[in-house]
Amino acid sequence: MFTGIVEELGEVTAVENLGDASRFRLRGPLVTEDAKHGDSIAVNGVCLTVVETADGEFTADVMAETLNRSGLGALTTGSRVNLERPMALGDRLGGHIVQGHVDGTGTILERTPSENWEIVKVSLPAPLSRYVVEKGSITVDGVSLTVVDAGADHFTISLIPTTLALTTLGIKQPGDPVNLEVDVIAKYVERLTTHTIEGNAR
Numbered sequence: 001m002f003t004g005i006v007e008e009l010g011e012v013t014a015v016e017n018l019g020d021a022s023r024f025r026l027r028g029p030l031v032t033e034d035a036k037h038g039d040s041i042a043v044n045g046v047c048l049t050v051v052e053t054a055d056g057e058f059t060a061d062v063m064a065e066t067l068n069r070s071g072l073g074a075l076t077t078g079s080r081v082n083l084e085r086p087m088a089l090g091d092r093l094g095g096h097i098v099q100g101h102v103d104g105t106g107t108i109l110e111r112t113p114s115e116n117w118e119i120v121k122v123s124l125p126a127p128l129s130r131y132v133v134e135k136g137s138i139t140v141d142g143v144s145l146t147v148v149d150a151g152a153d154h155f156t157i158s159l160i161p162t163t164l165a166l167t168t169l170g171i172k173q174p175g176d177p178v179n180l181e182v183d184v185i186a187k188y189v190e191r192l193t194t195h196t197i198e199g200n201a202r
Contacts, residue, residue, distance in 0.1 A: 001098070002098040002100050003093055004084070004098040004145075005084065005144060006084055007084050008028050008084075009081075009166055009167060010027055010031070010082075011079070012026055012027075012077055012080075013025045014077055015077060021061055021062060021063045022062045022073070023051075023059055024060050024075070025058070026057060026060070026083070027056055028041070028083045029056035030083075031058075031084070035053050035058060037052060037053075038050065040086050040100070041085055042098075042100045043072065044075075044142050045098070045100060045102060045141050045142030045180075046062075046066060046072055046102055046179060048060035049061070066102075071141075071177040080168050082141050082143060082167050094144075095139075095144025096183065098139050098142075098181060100142075102181055103180055103181050104127070104180050105179055106125065106177070107123045107175060107176065107177055108120060108172050108174050108178060109122060109123055111173070111174065117158050117160050118164060120156065122157065122178060122180075123153060124154050126152075128182050131187060131190075132147055132150045132182060134150050135147060136150070137183050138155065138180065138182060139180065139181040140157065140169065141169060141178045141179050146158070
């Protein structure tokens with residue numbers, strides 16, 4: 001479980017193609033300081049399992065399902081990534097409940113800079129639009145954000161200087177892909193209100 005509060009701007013140092021999977025090596029001195037084999041680290045919002053750590057880097061195996069459903073397959077050596085360790089019981093929940101299970105990908109459509117913030121417009125896959133509402137929460141490349149405007153095929157977010165400086169959202173350009181995770185509570189509510197058991201709506 002994560003909160004979408006990015007701890008560190010990391011870097012991909014190696015990508016090994018394993019046929020139907022890939023092995024990534026990533027640099028993140030902060031997130032690896034207490035990481036060990038089997039721990040989870042979110043990379044651009046995708047929950048990955050640590051295989052090994054050494055000298056401020058960690059490796060993670062990424063299966064075909066994850067590569068197909070997220071933008072991790074587009075990462076190459078030198079790519080910058082958002083990194084977050086899982087939340088600990090008793091910590092403050094600074095963002096919102098994030099699972100690290102990507103629901104789909106979007107594309108940066110527009111960037112509109114202002115004096116103290118920047119408005120970013122992101123495309124939204126049709127199957128996810130029903131979960132995105134104005135002033136609701138969404139995770140973009142692992143960053144917990146508030147939706148400014150929700151359209152049928154897009155949404156906008158407002159980025160403060162801290163987010164622009166400390167995450168990949170400060171360097172993403174129109175046309176770049178981003179990982180999206182919608183609010184899991186919305187998905188559970190939908191399931192509970194529409195699921196039918198033995199022909200009876202529950």
